[in-house]
Amino acid sequence: MEAAEYLDLLLKALLLAGVYAAMAVGMTVVYGVMKIVNLAHAGFLMLGAYFALEMFQRFHIDPVLGAVLALPAFFLFGMLVHWLLVRWLPKSDTPTLASLLLMFGFWLVLQNIGYAAWGNEDQSILTPLTLSAVHIGDTISIPKVNLVVFAAAVFCMVVLQIVFHRSWFGRSMRALIQNPYAAQIVGVDDQRTSRLTFGLGTAFAGFAGALLGMLYSFSPDFGRPFLLRSFVIIVLGGLESVSGVALGALVLAILETFSTVIPLPWYWHGWKTFYLPPSYQPVVPFALLVVALVIMPKGLAGLFQRKWKAA
Amino acid sequence: MKRPSGISGWLKLVLPWLLLLVLLLLPAAGLSFNLMRLLFLTAVWTTTSLGWNLLGGMTGQVSFGFAVFFGLGAYTTALLMHAGHSPYFGFAGGAAIAMLASFFIGLPTFRLRGPYFVIATIGVTEAVRVIMNNLDITGGASGYRITEDKPFNPLEHYYTAIVAVALAVLVSTIIANSKFGLALRAIKQDQDAAADLGVNPYTTKLWVHAIAAGLTGIAGGIYARRAAFFYPGDVFAFSTGIFILLMPVIGGIGTVWGPVLGGIVFVIVEEQISVNFPNFHLLIYGALLIIIILLEPDGLLGLLRRLFRLLPRQQAKTGLAGDPG
DSSP, rough: OOHHHOOOHHHHHHHHHHHHHHHHHHHHHHHHHOOOOOTTTHHHHHHHHHHHHHHHHHHOOOOOHHHHHHHHHHHHHHHHHHHTTGGGGOSSSSSSSSHHHHHHHHHHHHHHHHHHOOSOOOOOOOHHHHHHHEEEEEEEEEHHHHHHHHHHHHHHHHHHHHHHHHHHHHHHHHHHHHOOOHHTTTTTOOHHHHHHHHHHHHHHHHHHHHHHHHHHBBOOHHHHHHHHHHHHHHHHHHHHHHHHHHHHHHHHHHHHTTTTTEEEHHHHHHHEEEOOGGGGGHHHHHHHHHHHHHHHHHHHHHHHHHHHOOO | OOOOHEEEEEEEEHHHHHHHHHHHHHGGGGGHHHHHHHHHHHHHHHHHHHHHHIIIIOOOOOOSHHHHHHHHHHHHHHHHTTOOOOHHHHHHHHHHHHHHHHHHHHHHHTTTTTTTTHHHHHHHHHHHHHHHHTTTTTTTTGEEEEOOOSSHHHHHHHHHHHHHHHHHHHHHHHHHHHHHHHHHHHHHHHHHHHHHHOHHHHHHHHHHHEEEHHHHHHHHHHHHHHHHHOOHHHHTTEEEEHHHHHHHHHHHHTHHHHHHHHHHHHHHHHHHHHOOTOOHHHHHHHHHHHHHHOOOTTTTHHHHHHHHHHOGGGGGGGGGOOOOO
C-alpha cells in the first residue's frame, strides 16, 4: 500500500473519531454523575437515527439540521425518562443490579417501539451530500458527508466543554463526579443536576445517533454494536473524563480502520504475517476492551497519572 | 442443615422431593409429545436460570453474556458427539469448556471495581458470535447438525433435562446453605466489609462464575442434542443471554426457588407470546423488567410471599440494593 492510501485511511479514521466521541460522551457524563451504566444509550442512538430520517422524509429538513434539532428534543425526552424511571433507583457509588436491569429493560422497550413503528428493514438517509466527495490528489477522497458530520460533532463537543467548565451546571456536574457527598454538603442539588445530566446524555445520544444514521444504514437493532464501542471508548478514556473520551474515540477509530490493512505477525514454523479477515473486524473493539482492562484499567490518562505520581 | 420447624418448614423440605418424584413418574402416566417438549424446555431453561442466579442473584454480578456459555456447551457437545463420544461425555465437556471461558471473562474484570464486568459480558457475546459465524470447523453461520445412530427418543432427552435441573437445584441449595454461599451474599452486600472478614472477593467471584457457567454449558449441550440443529445466531444470540437473565429476575433473584418459578413462567409466557403477540416480545419483557425492578424487586416469589405470608418475613429480604462493584 502506498503512503497516500494510509493517509486517506488516517483521515477517515480521524473523521470517524469525531462521531465516536459525540456518541460516547453522553454515556460518560451519565456514568460520572450518577454511576449508572446507561444501557438504554443504544436505544437513544437508534431513536436519534430514526428522528433524523423522519425529519428528512416528512418535513424535508436536512439531516444535519435534523441532528441539531435532535439535541433539544432528546434533552427533554431524557429528562422525562429520568423523572419517570431513573430517579427511583437507589443511590450508590457503583452501578447496582437494579440500575443495570432497569436501563436494560428500557432499552428493550425502545427497541420494540422501533420495530413497531418502522419495521425491521434497513433504512438509510441519502442526500446529495452522501454521494459527493472531496478529492485531494488521486488516492485521497473523503465523502462530504463525513466532513459535515465531523464538523457538527466537533462543534457540539466544544460547546459541551464550555458548558462543562464555564457554567454553574457544569461545575455542579464536575463536583458530583469528583465527590457526591462533598458536593451535596456545599449545596449542589443532586436531583436537579442528575436530571439535567441525564437529559444532556440523552441529547448527545440522539445527536450522535442522527449523525451515525447519515453514515451507515440502520434498523431498530442499530445501537448494539455502537453501545459496545461507546463502552470501549469510555473505558479507554478513564470512565469519568470528558476529555478522555476524545482520546479513546481516536484510538478506537484508528485501530478499527487499520485493523484489516496492517499485517499482523504470528509464529508457526517461523515468523509470518497475516491480515485480519474483514469479517472478524467487529471483534476489534472487544479485543481492545480486554487489552485495556488488563494493561490500563484506569484508561489512557490513568497510565500517565501513575507515572507522574511515581515521579 | 437446620431442623425444620412448623408446617411450612416441613413443606419446604418435602415439596422439592415430591416435585422431583412427580416429574420422574409423569411420563409413565402418559404425556403428550408437546407437553413433554415443554417440560424439557422448562427444565433446560431453568437450569440456565439457576446458574445465572448463583452469580447475578447471590453475588450481585450482572452478566449479559451467558449465551456464550450456553452456545459453547452446545457446540462442544456436538463436536464431541461427532468425534464418536457419548453425549453424556459431551455434556461434561461442554461444562468444562464453558468454565474455561468464564475464567477468560472473569480474570481481567473481577480484579477491578466498577462496571467493567458488565461491559465485558456484553462485548464477549458479540465477539464470540462473530468468531463462530466465521469458524470453518463448526460450519460458520450456516450452523451445525448433530447426527445420532439411534432413533429419536424424547423420553431420554426428558430425563436428561430433569436430571440437569435437579443437579442445578441441588448445587444452588448446597451453595445457599454453605459458608461459600455466605461469602457470596457478603460480597453482594458490601465487598469491602467481606474482604475485611477474610473473604477473597476475586477468587470467590471467579469460582461462582465458573460454577454458573458450567451449569449453563450442560444446559446448552442438552438443548443442542434434542434440537439436533443449531447455529450461532440462535445459541449465541444476545437474546439468549436476555432470556437467561430474565427468568431469575421474574421469579425472584437470589433465592433457590425463584429462578425455578421464573423458568416455568418464562416458558409458558414465551409459548403464548410467540403465538399471540409475535411483534411485542421485547416490549413485554422490557416492561416486565422495569415493573419488577421498580415495584417488586423480589420478583414473583416476593409477590407470592407478600400475598400469602406463607414464609417467615425476614427471609423476604433478598433485595436488589446490593453492591456489585
